[in-house]
Structures are given as C-alpha cells and as structure tokens.
Amino acid sequence: ASRLRDDAWAWRAAALAPVLWFPALLVLFEDRFGDAVIGALPLALAAVTLAAAARARELWPGEHPRRTSALAWLCGVALGFVTAAIPLQVEKEWITIGWALEGAALLVLWTRLDHPGLKYTALALLGAATVRLVANAEVLEYHPRPDWRIVNWIAWAYLVPAAALVWGAKVLRPLELPRLRDWERPLYVREQPLASAALGLAALVVVFVWINLAIADWFSPPGELRLLVARTPAEKLVISIAWALYALALLALGVRLASGALRWASLVLLMVTIGKIFLYDVGELRDLYRVGALLGLALSLIVVSLVYQRFVFRRPAEGEP
Numbered sequence: 001a002s003r004l005r006d007d008a009w010a011w012r013a014a015a016l017a018p019v020l021w022f023p024a025l026l027v028l029f030e031d032r033f034g035d036a037v038i039g040a041l042p043l044a045l046a047a048v049t050l051a052a053a054a055r056a057r058e059l060w061p062g063e064h065p066r067r068t069s070a071l072a073w074l075c076g077v078a079l080g081f082v083t084a085a086i087p088l089q090v091e092k093e094w095i096t097i098g099w100a101l102e103g104a105a106l107l108v109l110w111t112r113l114d115h116p117g118l119k120y121t122a123l124a125l126l127g128a129a130t131v132r133l134v135a136n137a138e139v140l141e142y143h144p145r146p147d148w149r150i151v152n153w154i155a156w157a158y159l160v161p162a163a164a165l166v167w168g169a170k171v172l173r174p175l176e177l178p179r180l181r182d183w184e185r186p187l188y189v190r191e192q193p194l195a196s197a198a199l200g201l202a203a204l205v206v207v208f209v210w211i212n213l214a215i216a217d218w219f220s221p222p223g224e225l226r227l228l229v230a231r232t233p234a235e236k237l238v239i240s241i242a243w244a245l246y247a248l249a250l251l252a253l254g255v256r257l258a259s260g261a262l263r264w265a266s267l268v269l270l271m272v273t274i275g276k277i278f279l280y281d282v283g284e285l286r287d288l289y290r291v292g293a294l295l296g297l298a299l300s301l302i303v304v305s306l307v308y309q310r311f312v313f314r315r316p317a318e319g320e321p
Contacts, residue, residue, distance in 0.1 A: 005059050008069060014052050015073035018045040018081070039085035046081035049074050072115035079105040100129040100161035104168045111171060114179055119172070123195055126168055129161045130202040134209055149218050158210035165203035172196040197261065204250070204265060211242050236281050243273040244300075251307065267308060274301065 004010035022045060029041045053074035060067035083101035088094045103125035110118040173196040180188065188194060219235040247270040254262030277297055 001055050001059060006066070008066065011052075011056060011070035012073050015049060015077045018049055019077060021045070022081075039088050042081035042085045042088065046078040046085075049078040049081065053078065068113050068115055072109070072113045072118050075109055075113070076106055076118055076121065079109060096129050096132045096157065097160050099125040099132075100164035103129065104164040104171070107168045107171045111175060116181060116184075119195070122168065123199075126161075126165055126199060126202065130165070130206060133158055133161060133206050150214055152217075154213055154217060155210065158206055158213070162203050162206040162210070165199050165206065169196045169199035169203065172199065200261065201265075208246065208269075211246060212239065215239055215242060233281075240273055240277050240281055243269060243276070247273060263308075270304060 022042070025041060025045075026038070029038065053071055056067065056070040056074060060070075080098075080102045083105050084094065084098040086101075088098070103122040106118050106122035106125070110122065173193050176193040176196055177188070177191060215235065215238055219232065219238075247266045250262050250266035250269065254260070254266060274297065282294065282297075
C-alpha cells in the first residue's frame, strides 16, 4: 500500500479485479456447490473489497482527493456485490433489481464521498433498470404465470426498483445543486435538481406500468399474460378506475409534500384518463348505461376541477407562504 499510495490506477484496479473475477467464480461456485447459496459469493468478494478500502482509508488525510477517489471505487464495487447478493437468489430478474439497488446505494455513498463518478454511475444504473422495466417485454417471461394475483413476482420486480428510484431522488435532491462541478453547470439552465426530478418521474412511470401489468395479469386466461389485445369491458373499466385512483393518490401526495411536480403529474394523468373514458370506454356502452357513464363523468369533472383549483391553480394571498 505504501509503495502504490500515489498510483491512482492501482486502487482502481484493486476495485475492478473482483468484478472481473466474478463471472468465472460464479460458474465455478455453481459447479461445486450449486446455486442454493449463490449469494455467498458476491458477499465474499465484497468483504475482500472492503478490506482493501479499510487499508486505503488509513493512507491519506480525511479530505485528500486521492483518498476520496480510492474509497469511492472500492466502496462502490463492494456495495454492488452486496446489493447483488439478495436478488441473485431470484434468478433472471436479479439484473434489473440489482442495478436499481446498486444505484440507490451508490447515491447514499455519494452523500458521504463527493465523487461525481458515484453519482453518474448511479444514475446510469437506475436509468438502465427503468428502461428494462418499461421497454423490455422479456421481463414478463422470466417466470410462468403466478397463481397469486397482485402480490407476486411482478410486484417484486417492479416495486423494488420503484422504491430505489424514490429513495435515490430523495437522497440526491438536497445535494445535487450545491455539489455541481463547473463542467456540469451548463446542463442546468434553470437552478433545478434535474437528476432528482428525472428519478422521481421514472418512479412514477414504473409504478404506472406495474399497475397496468397487475390488471392485465388479473384478467388474463390461465397460462398467458395478455397485455393489449382482446380486453373485456370490465378490464377497460378497471384500468380507467385504477388510473384515476393513481392520479388522485399523486395529488394527495403532492399536497402532503408541497410538490408542484406531483400535482401537475396527477393532473396530466387524470386528463388522459378522462379522455380515455370519454373517447374509448363509453363507446362500449349503449342506451342508459352510456347516459349514466357520461353523467358520472360530468359530476366527477366538477369535483376534480374544484379540487385542482384549490390545490394546484390557486395563487397564494398576499403575505401567505
């Protein structure tokens, strides 16, 4: 350690070595011990990396940039192995869940070690997890159709990353602007925490996708997860109700947290829901059912307009915070 103290790449290599060993060790571990306790392997590699981090911690004073860099690399890799250990036990979806947990863990580490590599690695991992959940249909083929509805592996695969996104946005928000480097400031035209807002929006989208998948799973025939075809009127109605309830939940959360972004997101979703009901769902109804649906929609719009006027569009009075 003393001889390589001033060699930055020596510490980076020490952090990356277990990552390069991992694929081969994974095969060897499964051949010798099976996959029943496969999570023990990343935990063992994390322990090795943390031992190197403990040694690096003693070599420089507290605010030395070389110390920050070495600890960021070593602790980041160790956190990656720890977050991979648990989801590795649940087979294929461990990649997405592991990326999301690793991203949230790196942001927590970034609050202690001000190294931009930690932040951007975390954002890349959380972004990749979001894309896999929203745009990758293969995630639905990882397991056969579960017997349980709502509370099943689909909820695990979507809600855990959504929680990681929310936690990451919460951790990132108070420090994002104060820790900006000079080369980052041109990206921030307005003094707003853009990365934190992006994580929050990603969380909303992931939860919205899970809601629709849970409804599709409920109404699909045995052995098949039907998404966008042959929907029954009952399924269409449940989807519209679920969208409206999600929008109202966002409104309540936005009022509780004094978040204008959540209130506007709820408004956009509610307008989309109303358009879906008026232009699509009502077309399936006839006679008095259509009249009743339109009357209920009109009354709902009146109530919703009063709520949004009170909590979204109202201007504060003079002297009011």
